Amino acid sequence: MTKLLVHKTNNKFINNIDLSSMDFCSKLVVDTTNQLYKIYYKYQFSHAIFVASLFNEEVNQFILEFGEIVKIFIYNDISINFPYKKNISGIIQKDKTESKNKIIALPKLVNHEVFSNSNCNRINQIISFLDDVDSIPENLNKYLYPLSKLCLKLFNNDTIIHPQNLGLLSEPDKASLLQQSDFYLAITDYYVPEAWACGTKVLTIEDLDSLKPNRFKSSKSFQSYANFLKVLLSDKK
Amino acid sequence: MIKNNIGFLLTSIDNTEIYDHILKQIHLLIDNNPYKEIVVFNSSCDKITTHNVPILHLNHAKFFTGDLWLFDLTSVIVSKNFPNIQRKILYCNDMPWIKNRTNYYSEWQKIYDPGLEFVTANQYLYDIYSICWKNPLDIMEQFNYEKIQHIL
Numbered sequence A: 001m002t003k004l005l006v007h008k009t010n011n012k013f014i015n016n017i018d019l020s021s022m023d024f025c026s027k028l029v030v031d032t033t034n035q036l037y038k039i040y041y042k043y044q045f046s047h048a049i050f051v052a053s054l055f056n057e058e059v060n061q062f063i064l065e066f067g068e069i070v071k072i073f074i075y076n077d078i079s080i081n082f083p084y085k086k087n088i089s090g091i092i093q094k095d096k097t098e099s100k101n102k103i104i105a106l107p108k109l110v111n112h113e114v115f116s117n118s119n120c121n122r123i124n125q126i127i128s129f130l131d132d133v134d135s136i137p138e139n140l141n142k143y144l145y146p147l148s149k150l151c152l153k154l155f156n157n158d159t160i161i162h163p164q165n166l167g168l169l170s171e172p173d174k175a176s177l178l179q180q181s182d183f184y185l186a187i188t189d190y191y192v193p194e195a196w197a198c199g200t201k202v203l204t205i206e207d208l209d210s211l212k213p214n215r216f217k218s219s220k221s222f223q224s225y226a227n228f229l230k231v232l233l234s235d236k237k
Numbered sequence B: 001m002i003k004n005n006i007g008f009l010l011t012s013i014d015n016t017e018i019y020d021h022i023l024k025q026i027h028l029l030i031d032n033n034p035y036k037e038i039v040v041f042n043s044s045c046d047k048i049t050t051h052n053v054p055i056l057h058l059n060h061a062k063f064f065t066g067d068l069w070l071f072d073l074t075s076v077i078v079s080k081n082f083p084n085i086q087r088k089i090l091y092c093n094d095m096p097w098i099k100n101r102t103n104y105y106s107e108w109q110k111i112y113d114p115g116l117e118f119v120t121a122n123q124y125l126y127d128i129y130s131i132c133w134k135n136p137l138d139i140m141e142q143f144n145y146e147k148i149q150h151i152l
Helices: A013-017 A036-043 A057-064 A138-143 A171-179 A193-196 A225-234 B017-032 B058-063 B073-078 B104-111 B123-132 B145-151
Strands: A002-007 A025-030 A047-051 A071-075 A088-091 A101-103 A123-127 A152-157 A181-185 A201-203 B006-007 B036-044 B056-058 B066-071 B085-092 B116-118
Touching: A002 A013, A002 A036, A002 A225, A013 A025, A013 A047, A013 A171, A013 A225, A025 A036, A071 A101, A071 B145, A101 A171, A123 A171, A152 B123, A171 A193, A171 B104, A193 A201, A193 B036, B006 B017, B006 B058, B017 B036, B017 B104, B036 B058, B056 B058
Parallel strands: A002 A025, A002 A047, A047 A071, A071 A088, A088 A101, A123 A152, A123 A181, A181 A201, B006 B036, B006 B066, B036 B056, B066 B085, B085 B116
Antiparallel strands: none
16 A cells, blocks of 8 residues: 655645545655654655655755655645656645646645534624734725724734734634634635635625625536545656 | 622732722722622732732632633633633723734634623723623723622
8 A cells, every 4th residue: 555654734625635644655754853864764755745845854864865766746835846856746735726747736625524514504694814924914905893893803824913804724724713604715726725615605805895705606627636646656757 | 788609710819909999889888788708819919908808719610619710811711611600700901902913813712701791881882892802891991899789
C-alpha cells in the first residue's frame, strides 16, 4: 500500500487531507521539523507532500537525497519558484488555471465527509471566512458595525482587527457554522464549494442589500480530496 | 425589590475607586432588599473599607442559590459548573475576543453559552453583543443598584 507523508500545517488543503479517510493509502500528517529522516527510516513512506512555507535545510537535503526513491510533491502555498525540479514529482498550487510542466493546478475540492448538508435548523445570520484575505474589503465596511447592524459574523483571520471578527475555526467548526447559517458571504470564492455542499446560500458583497444570491446562484458538485489524491498518487513519474 | 438572592463574583477586589463604587452600590442594594441574601464572592481583596458588604470566599459560590453577577472571563469560566445558579449575568465593558484573536471561536462559544445573559456598559457594546452573541438585557453605564433592581 502507498505510504504518504504530509507536512502538517494549518491550511485548508492540508487540514482536509488530514480529515479525509483514504482506503488507497496510509497517510501520516505530522510536523517533520528535526525528525524527517527519523520518520522516513521508521515509516518508509513512498510519497510525500511538503509545504513550501515550511521548507528548511532538512527538507531541501531530504529532497536532494531521496527525490529519486520517494515521489515528492510540493504544496506551493507561498508561490515561490523552485530552483531544482528534477527530484520533485509535482508542484501543487492554486493560482494556476492550467497545469504545466510539473505544475499541478489545484482544482476546487470539497471534503464531503466534513462539509455536508445536515438539514438542521438554520439561524438567520451571515457568516464569512477571512482565510484568503489580508484586510476587510472597503465595500464591505458599509455592512459592518457601526455603519450597519446586519448580523454578519467574520471568522478565521487573526490579523484583522474588527469586533465582528470572532476568532479562529477548524474545518469541522466551519462545516458546523455553514450548516447552521442561512447565508455565506463569499469575499473570495475560496470556501464557496464548501458552502454549497452544506446547502448554504452564497452571497457576494453586492448581494448583501437584497440577501439574494446572484453570482453564486446554482451550486455545482466538486471532486473530493480523497479522489484528487488517489489520482495524484497513482500517476507514474 | 428583587426576586432572587444575588451573588456578585468579583475574583479580585483592588483598592481602586471602581471597586469602591461597586461595593457602595451593593451596600445600597442590600439596604433596599433586607430579606434577600446578597453577597460578594471573592478570592483576593485589597480593600480595607468594604461598606459592610458580606464577602465570602470564592469556594462558597459553588453552592450558592440565586442569580450570579459576573464581571470578567475568569468568573464566567469559574462559574461554568455551579449547579444552583438561576441566572448568570455578565457585566460587559469590553470585547475580549478582539484582544485574544488567536483563540478559537469554539472556545468563545463555550464561554458565551446561551444561558449567559449580558448587561453592557454602553450602546456600542450593546450593539456588538447583539450582533455577535445575543441581545443583552440592558445597558448600565455605571454600576448602579437601582438599575440592577430594574433588570432583575
